[in-house]
Amino acid sequence: MNIEIKNGRLVEPEAGSERTQNVYIADGRIAAVGAAPAGFKADRVLNVSGLVVSPGLVDLSARLREPGLEYRATLESEMQAAVAGGVTSLVCPPDTDPPLDEPGLVEMLKFRARSLDQARVYPLGALTQGLKGERLTEMAELHDAGCVAFSQPGTTMTDNQVLMRSMQYATTFGFAVWLRPQDATLSLDGVAHDGEVATRLGLSGIPVCAETVALSAILILARETGARVHLCRLSSAEGVELVRQAKRSGMPITSDVGAHHVHLSDMDIGYFDANCNLVPPLRDKRDRDSLRAGLLDGTIDAICSDHTPVDDDGKQLPFAQAQSGATGLELLLPLTLKWAREARVPLATALARVTTHPLRVLGLPPALIAPGQAADLCIFDPEAWWRVEPGALYSQGKNTPMLGMELQGRVRHTLVGGRIVFDSLS
Amino acid sequence: MSADLQINTAGKLQHLLTTEGLPSEILLQILDTARSFVSVTEREVKKVPLLRGKAIFNLFFEPSTRTRTTFEIAAKRLSADVVNLNIATSSQTKGETLLDTVANLTAMHADMFIVRHSESGAAHLIARNVGPDIHVINAGDGRHAHPTQALLDMFTIRHYKGEFKELRVAIVGDILHSRVARSEIHALTTLGVPEVRVIGPRTLLPRQVQNLGVQVFHDMETGLRDVDVVMMLRLQHERMNGALLPSAGEFFKSYGLTPEKLARAKPDAIVMHPGPMNRGVEIDSAVADGRQSVILPQVTFGIAVRMAVMGILAGN
Amino acid sequence: MTLPDAEQLVDRLAEQIRREATASVALVGIYTGGVWIAERLHRALGLSTPIGTIDIAFYRDDYKKTGLRAGVKPSDIPFRVENADIILVDDVLYTGRTIRAALNEIFDYGRPTSIRLAALVDRGGRQLPICPQFVGATVEVDLDRTIELRRDEGGRFSLALTPASAPPP
Numbered sequence: 030m031n032i033e034i035k036n037g038r039l040v041e042p043e044a045g046s047e048r049t050q051n052v053y054i055a056d057g058r059i060a061a062v063g064a065a066p067a068g069f070k071a072d073r074v075l076n077v078s079g080l081v082v083s084p085g086l087v088d089l090s091a092r093l094r095e096p097g098l099e100y101r102a103t104l105e106s107e108m109q110a111a112v113a114g115g116v117t118s119l120v121c122p123p124d125t126d127p128p129l130d131e132p133g134l135v136e137m138l139k140f141r142a143r144s145l146d147q148a149r150v151y152p153l154g155a156l157t158q159g160l161k162g163e164r165l166t167e168m169a170e171l172h173d174a175g176c177v178a179f180s181q182p183g184t185t186m187t188d189n190q191v192l193m194r195s196m197q198y199a200t201t202f203g204f205a206v207w208l209r210p211q212d213a214t215l216s217l218d219g220v221a222h223d224g225e226v227a228t229r230l231g232l233s234g235i236p237v238c239a240e241t242v243a244l245s246a247i248l249i250l251a252r253e254t255g256a257r258v259h260l261c262r263l264s265s266a267e268g269v270e271l272v273r274q275a276k277r278s279g280m281p282i283t284s285d286v287g288a289h290h291v292h293l294s295d296m297d298i299g300y301f302d303a304n305c306n307l308v309p310p311l312r313d314k315r316d317r318d319s320l321r322a323g324l325l326d327g328t329i330d331a332i333c334s335d336h337t338p339v340d341d342d343g344k345q346l347p348f349a350q351a352q353s354g355a356t357g358l359e360l361l362l363p364l365t366l367k368w369a370r371e372a373r374v375p376l377a378t379a380l381a382r383v384t385t386h387p388l389r390v391l392g393l394p395p396a397l398i399a400p401g402q403a404a405d406l407c408i409f410d411p412e413a414w415w416r417v418e419p420g421a422l423y424s425q426g427k428n429t430p431m432l433g434m435e436l437q438g439r440v441r442h443t444l445v446g447g448r449i450v451f452d453s454l455s
Numbered sequence: 456m457s458a459d460l461q462i463n464t465a466g467k468l469q470h471l472l473t474t475e476g477l478p479s480e481i482l483l484q485i486l487d488t489a490r491s492f493v494s495v496t497e498r499e500v501k502k503v504p505l506l507r508g509k510a511i512f513n514l515f516f517e518p519s520t521r522t523r524t525t526f527e528i529a530a531k532r533l534s535a536d537v538v539n540l541n542i543a544t545s546s547q548t549k550g551e552t553l554l555d556t557v558a559n560l561t562a563m564h565a566d567m568f569i570v571r572h573s574e575s576g577a578a579h580l581i582a583r584n585v586g587p588d589i590h591v592i593n594a595g596d597g598r599h600a601h602p603t604q605a606l607l608d609m610f611t612i613r614h615y616k617g618e619f620k621e622l623r624v625a626i627v628g629d630i631l632h633s634r635v636a637r638s639e640i641h642a643l644t645t646l647g648v649p650e651v652r653v654i655g656p657r658t659l660l661p662r663q664v665q666n667l668g669v670q671v672f673h674d675m676e677t678g679l680r681d682v683d684v685v686m687m688l689r690l691q692h693e694r695m696n697g698a699l700l701p702s703a704g705e706f707f708k709s710y711g712l713t714p715e716k717l718a719r720a721k722p723d724a725i726v727m728h729p730g731p732m733n734r735g736v737e738i739d740s741a742v743a744d745g746r747q748s749v750i751l752p753q754v755t756f757g758i759a760v761r762m763a764v765m766g767i768l769a770g771n
Numbered sequence: 772m773t774l775p776d777a778e779q780l781v782d783r784l785a786e787q788i789r790r791e792a793t794a795s796v797a798l799v800g801i802y803t804g805g806v807w808i809a810e811r812l813h814r815a816l817g818l819s820t821p822i823g824t825i826d827i828a829f830y831r832d833d834y835k836k837t838g839l840r841a842g843v844k845p846s847d848i849p850f851r852v853e854n855a856d857i858i859l860v861d862d863v864l865y866t867g868r869t870i871r872a873a874l875n876e877i878f879d880y881g882r883p884t885s886i887r888l889a890a891l892v893d894r895g896g897r898q899l900p901i902c903p904q905f906v907g908a909t910v911e912v913d914l915d916r917t918i919e920l921r922r923d924e925g926g927r928f929s930l931a932l933t934p935a936s937a938p939p940p
Contacts, residue, residue, distance in 0.1 A: 103532030228661040229475065231575040231598030231634055236662070300460065345554055347574035347586075349597070467838070485839050491826065494845040500879035503829035505839070766829070770838025 031055045032447065033071035037082035037408060042381035043395045052082060054404045072160035073449070076290055076380055076406050083380050084344065085117025085148075085405035087387035089285050090182075090261065091358055091442055093150070095141065096134060097126025098252035100340035102166030102425035106359065110424035111148040112451035115407030115440040122182040122390070123155040130155035130166045132174035139175045147450045149405075153207060156195050165198055172204060180207035182261065182433040184241040187213050192246070195234050196256035205392070208247055209261040210268065210417075211309060215239035219348045222264075222312040224396055226295040232348060235310050237265040243273045251313060251403075252280060259390055260284040263329060266308035266319030271327040272381050283390045284321050284328070285337040288364040289430060290298045293317070297430055300323030303351035304430045305381040307335075330386045332368075334361040338426020354428030363438035365409055377409070404447035413439040460582045460669035467771040470582045470591040471764055474641040482646060486610050493757035493767075495532070497761060504707035505766050506535035511568040513539045513579075515594070516572040518620045520578045521730065522594055525754070529761035533770075534658050538565075554584050561585060567592065567769060571761075575599035575634075588597065588770040593631050597633050604729050605638035607760040609646060611753050612684055619643070623650040625671075625678055625720075627710060628688030628737055629659045629758050630700075635729045636688055637667075644668040658699040675710050679719040687712050690737050713739045717747065725749045773842050777920060777928035778906030780891050781808060785815040785927065787905045788889060792816075798854045801822035802844050804862025804920040807928070808891055820855075823848035823877075830872035846896065852881030858905070862920040865891035867901035892930065894918055 032054040039062070053061040053069055061067050089110065094102040099348045101410035111119055120136075128268045129138070135152050142150035148255055160183060168179055179199055185208060186192050193435045199206045216239040221227040223234025244260070248271065249257045263286050272284050289307060298305040305311055323329040337354025346350050359365075361383060369379030385397045396405070414435050417452030419427040443451035459476055463469040468481055490608045495503055513523050523539065530537045541604040542556060551559075557568070560633045567590045570578045575597030595601040618620060624643055630653050643651045644667070653664060655673045665671055672678030679685060694700050712726065715739075726748045728736075734740050742748060783874045788796075797820040800809030805933060809822045825846040828839060832873045834866035859873055877886065912918050922928055 223662045225663040225666045228663055229637070229667065231596075231637060234662060300579045303576075342552060345552070345580070347553070347572065347577040347580055347597070349574050349576075415538070487841075488839065488843050491828070491843045491845040493831070494847060498848075498880050502879065504875070505829045505834060538785050767839050 030448065031070060031074045031345060032449070033065070033069070034082060034406075034408065035074060035076045037077035037230060039398055040081055040214055040380055040419060041398060042084065042377050042385045043374070045377045047069065047377055052185070052418060054444070056448045059398060059400055059402050059404050060402055062358055063396060065136055067377065068294050075408070075442060076355070076396045077164065077441065078330070080408050080410050081376065081408070082383045083115075083244050083407050084385045084398060085407045085443065085445065086115045086361055087391070087396070088119040088336070088358065088361055088383070089117070089331055089387045089390060090122055091119040091334055092124070092338065092354075093121050094136060094447065095125065095288055096336060097201035104288050105145065106423060106425045107338065108142065108147045110336075110358040112443040112445070113337035113361050113423045113453075115409055115443050116358055117407065117443060117445045118151065119358075120151045120177065123180055123328075124182045125278055128155045128160045129153070129176070130158050130160070130171070132167070132170045132290050135171060135174040135176055143275065146161070146448070148445060151177045151295075152184075152387055153178055156181045156199075159268065159315045160248065161424060162188060162191055164171045165195055168204055169202055172202065178205040178207050178259065180210055180261070180343050181291050184213035184216060184221045185247065186210045189246060189250070192255060193250045196254040200254055204255040205259055207259040209309070210240050210243035210247055210263075211235070212239045212243040215242060220310070221298065222230045222295045222310040222316075223381075224295060224313050226313075228299065230301065230348075234235055237312070237316075240265050240268045240309065241271060244268055248275050248280070248282070250431075251282060258282045261288050262309050262335060263323070264290060265316045269319045269323040270330055273323070273326075276328060283330045285331040285333045286324065286329050287392070288332050288357055288361050288420075289335075290320055291324065291332060291368050292364060293430055300350070301428060303346060303348050304355060304428050304432065305375060306348055306351045306353045308353045308357055314325060321368065324368070324382060325372060325374065330382070330390055332361065332382045333387070334358050335446060336424070337428070338424050339428045353386070355429045356422065356424045356425060356430065359433060360417070360429060360436070362407070362409060362440060365435035366438040367436065380382060404444050406442075406444040407440060408442040409438060409440045411438055413437065415439050459764040460579060463771065468768055469771060471602050472578050472582055472593045474593065474602045474638045474645070475600070476604045476641075477645065479645050482606070482609065482642060485760065485767060486613060488767060489606075489610050489756070489760040489763035492762040493756065495762075496755070496759055502532050502534055504532035504534045506530070506769055509535045509769055510564055511537050511567045511569065511765070512560055512565045513537065513568045514542060514555075514560070514568050515540065516542045516570070517581055517595070519571055519595075522571065525757050526594060526761055529758050532763060533762055533765055534766070543769070549550060551701055553580065557584060559624060565589060567765065569594050571595045573597055590771075591651050592764060592768065595634055598603055598632050598637070601634040602639045603636050603757070603761055605634050605642040606764065607753060608639060608729070608755045609642050610728060610760050611727060611749055612725070614752070614756065615749060617684060618666060619648050621647040622648050622684060623652070623682040624684040624686065625652040625654055625682045626686045626688065627654040627675065627712065629690050629694060630655050630664060630688070631659045631661045632691065632694070633688050639686060640667050640669055642676070643724050652682065656700070659694070662719070668672055674718065675716055675721050679716060682720045683724050685712060685717065685720055685724055685726050687726065689729065689731065690733060695738045703733075709736055711735070712742050714741050714745070718740055723747075727753060730754070750753050753761065774918070774930040774932065775908045775910065777891065777930045779813075779907055780833055781811055781928060784808070784889055784891060784905055788812065789816060790918065791904070792858065795857070796858055797822045797823065797850050798858050798860055799873070799877060800826060800860045800905065801847065801869060802826045803834065805860045807920070807922055808862060809860040812889070814841070821849045825873060825876050827869060827872035827876055830876045832868055846876065848877070848880050852877060852883050856923065857886045859866045860888050860889045861885055862891045863902055864888070864893045864901075865896050865898035867897045870901045871899055891920060892918060905908045
């Protein structure tokens, strides 16, 4: 299908620029920018005056709940949520049920996703069998099946030797290792940041040192092994500083932060709002401000949604018993824009954290709106206000601390491979 | 994010969930009303018809005979109908959710729920999900709060010491795991007690506890100097397992209340304990049974204070 | 309208009681005005039994509507109600509901031989079959008004009319 996108504000996160230009799409690719190619006949014209045309969002962590956790959400609903949120590529963590430690499971997931023909899905393979932190997975086989990297999304494994060897093995093949820095024993039973709020509420705390102890071990072993490590979901000021120093010393590491963590602190738990039960926990305002500073100076490369749909039964429980996580695919864009506005950051710079930088983490070429590039686009209205409520979300997960809030930034059209996969009813 | 559930739009107490954030007027109203109920408990017919026709459900997800019995006695003395539900053995184990249990009971025309649960925030969760005519009293949720215990302790302090405004109060023991300690601290600071001290080893003090308005002491002899009220907390046996303490014996040596340590406090200082006591662990028998101990009166006052709470709530 | 002199009414009440009651009679005053009057009567009559004071807050019939008010005072009856001759003392007798509550409260202390009622002012408007044995004066008061007893620092009583805060129960 030939598509003409007229009068949009083209934002180039890579170049850091913005201009109003038309875009022409043919055969799944961008045929031209500015003037129509010779003999171009549009099958569909999108007049997007006033809207931003951006490369599609790349979400470094979105749980689709398949295989195994379909009672919480289905692939169909979450893939729909992704494109409704302007996400054209997403990475899904291996903590499914069973975990993605077998090539067959990965192939099935990729097949199912491909048949829906919406966003591109990049599965992460389990770093250890069953994610138990003991035995290595068949990383080469998993890579052939489609895994882009290998991960322990839960707490950092307790056995440092296994940690080191898994890095060594991954490096053999040039695979990246994605780790979430949280020491298992220091965070045992913890459900909230170990600080004044947890003290007042009588909640078991996860101290900052749970993150920094794990980070230190990971960084030292990464230096030892030369592994390419991506650090998932930083949460503390001290953690950001450790990553900053490591990057300054030239280590090939990258990091991300969850979109909710960019805005919220433990004070938002209020009187036990279980929607604020997140992993890692929301820490105090000082930590949150350091995360924002880290995003600004590049210590933190990307913002991801860490999309984790949980049903009502999982959240309507006393805080410590609730399932953790927040729905996020449809909030990634507005929360990124909110940060941009508050930090007075240009739109292109902010969008880079959810487009170009995530692609760099994945080792994929940058997102450009230029002839020959795949036509993965997100067209959105940056000014449109909408209320975060269950009816406004496609995801089966309605669990977000943002419920009831008004946010700015609504996706109007999403294109993947030159096909319009989402069209809002406007 | 959530507004204070406890106080309704008319400024009246709708639920009693925590002493935190309760204005001193409401705390004092409960204490003053409790005085009247003490005089009721001292006469032959210990009942008043105030809550006749009201159904009060004791929802104890965490077992406790003492507290449940106290609430039951208090409710019956108000002429209310009391239903005791020991949830640990009934529907909960069949997988019914907390809120489903509450919804079913509401359908049985409950007017008031008294809730004890092992998780912090349980009472708030229930209060958020009941209709406007139902009142919730938190009888203890995890480590978070035990407001009626704090209130009866405030009543006890006022009974023996008069004014709050010139007192030094020390709370000793496992503050980290104590819902009683948290509720006491909020009540004491709201009522204007100028010096609230917490005394314990570092492993048993929660992070940034001083932000609650207390002074922290690790040495009990120093911490008890010149205090007017000593509140001892119960030490649970499990604490030895989590690498928090080596032994009960060592704890008693440093933090147990003996006559010698008590001598550091003022000569007319009173000794309190929420019960049940571990003699020889946090408190020496000589002190528990001594002339400065008000541990038994605490129990009597507990009934009157709970009558006051129920009487005030049910009418709001 | 002119209200009667409260001091005179107290004297009148004392006279009536002196004629009818024995020296062993026990007075029970209802807070707050009834207690003031009971204290005065106790002195004037030279009674030996100490007065009882009751706050009927826990026996009212309007709890469902108005809840428990602040400032409830502890009731205290320091004599044996069992077999006692009691005179219940209140300042203003109106619908009779306060007296009904007071009777119920006294009976929870024991079974008296008799209870009689002394009211400083009877303003009529009864909604229950209650009548006083001793009355200072009968006064007609408009429905939109409340008549209240006041006591100054010197202990002198006076009556005043104020707009009613709520319609009678």
